[in-house]
Amino acid sequence: MSATEAATAEEAPERRPTTGETARRIVQGDLSSVRVVLGLVVIAVIFQVQEDRFLSAENLTNLMLQITTIGLISVGVVYVLLLGEIDLSVGAVSGLSAAVMAVLSVNHGWNAYLAIAAAVAVGAAIGCLQGSLFSRFVVPSFVVTLAGLLAWEGALLQVLGKTGSLNINDPKITGLANIFYSDTVGWIFAAVIIGAYGAALAVGYRRRVAACLGDTNALSQIVRFVLLAAIVIAAVAILNSDRGVPLAVMILLAFVVGMEYVAKQTSFGRHVFAVGGNAEAARRAGIHVNRVRIAVFTIAGTMAAIGGVMAASRLFAVNQNSGGNELLLLAIAGPVIAGTSLFGGRGSVWTALLGALVIGSISNGMDLLSLSSAVKLMVTGGVLLLAVLVDAVARQQRQTSGRV
């Protein structure tokens, strides 16, 4: 049949990506994680040359502890960005939730876990409220959450009362950011992570082979496994040579992995991507667009609260500055730097971790060099601008090459 022949002739046969192709994909953001890892290496080299404590086990452990709050908040921000929306209230919500926890625990003598649960519930409720307002009244999300930013900051001051600061002594709360595991436990973690990843890869691979689907390249699976195993072993070795694997890092990792699973492997996650890509198409496909939006803002509020609890635990206190300063912008900048698009529909939860690493390394390195906060702010602003420009250029290139 002539039409069929024409069709076959027109389609380019599937081929392996060439080096040029790979370079193009990095520029266009398909392989943005590679771009970010290269960026991290550059940052590490620059700071290590200036100050050889940068790559010491002690400093790397500190770095990991410094990024847990931003990383956890960013996990929720990624979901909001996937929708193509923004949540400017996450910083204020993290502060308010932490204050609620501190007041309940310190002033009212609540059990630590109940106080933490109450803080998380406050974050979730705020997120749910903002999401409902945004989707019900079709107000731009940045306006709703900007109003939230002001209101929840006010609420933080209100909750803290006259003293404006509460010290937390309950070891159950302070332990979250200050517990380190022994070397043995650290290696057990490593074994479990590597084993679980290997098992997941193997099961997926066997199912694909059994179903006779393409894309069954055993080598790439092995490369991925070896890479992950190497990273995990190196990380645990470094952390063990200082104080050990911190509980905070395990909490952050658990949320990143869990929420990445939800985003990429569940029907809810698929709907988030669909709404972010084309809300009208999602609606016509029978997806409850508003429910997805409300759920996503609830996730953002919840993750902000969890981040706030971790920040309070690390600081041993909640004060009027909790959740303030540049925390909000850094939590949004992180995922964007690491390749989650501001325009919605593209990204991954890993960018929360990678982005927090980039931002945390820059800030940590500049602290080591004792640079003034003037310089720190300008450099961080420059990095954020660069990341947004890279995102915009990637988008333009996708459009000029016929991709939207």
Add this chain to the structure above:
Amino acid sequence: MAADGTPLLELEGVSKRFGPVQALDRVDFAVHAGEVIGLVGDNGAGKSTLVKAIAGIYSPDGGTIRFEGEEVRIKGPQDATELGIATVYQDLALCDNLDVVANLFLGREQVSAGPGQVSRQLDEVKMEHETADLLSTLAVTIPSLRSEVGTLSGGQRQQVAVARSLLGDPKVVLLDEPTAALGVPQTKQVLELIRRLRERNLGVVVISHNLADVFAVADRVFVLRLGRAAGEFRAEETTEEHVVGAITGVGDGGERNQHAEGETS
């Protein structure tokens, strides 16, 4: 051509008014199984209104709709889908950031059995397998089922949209301008796909401005003019001039139209 027996879908005297505009005026229209109908007419002739009335977007002011011989009321898109009427709109409603498999199963994702069920884990392998099966029975060739739909050509996107409409096992498929803005080889692919829908014994309605495409694929050509039925032709027994006449209201088709106007006044 299997135009005998009870039509799959039959409209009788269907009218729709938008304020002062009579968008559809007592239109009779029928689709049989295994038949492709080209729905043509000038801009504003009521083609889209007719399709939207069938698809449940608009509810008609008057007239009856029968599906497989039984009178039905289509109150919303859901009703139409449940009856077995699938519509592919011109804007396709695809998510460009998702791959072919994800788009095909959008809103009706397959969930894996076992422990993953709790989190509604996607069964990607099953979905990809079914996508590959469906596309190969339709002879649709797409370089990779895992490529983002945004990277595909216009013809491939159209084919993905049509394939998606088939997942719900419909009996009637409505295609709104499936060949608009497509190049020649891509148009050929899409027309070929429409012929395969007919082979699957579906009733197919194709709205098009392009008479060459309509004649290439349709068994019957149904002309609307100013909201009224202005002629119905067997594709093999008529010429483009006749159809153009009916569309513009000049010549052959015009008589019927004047006749219809006489009836109104």
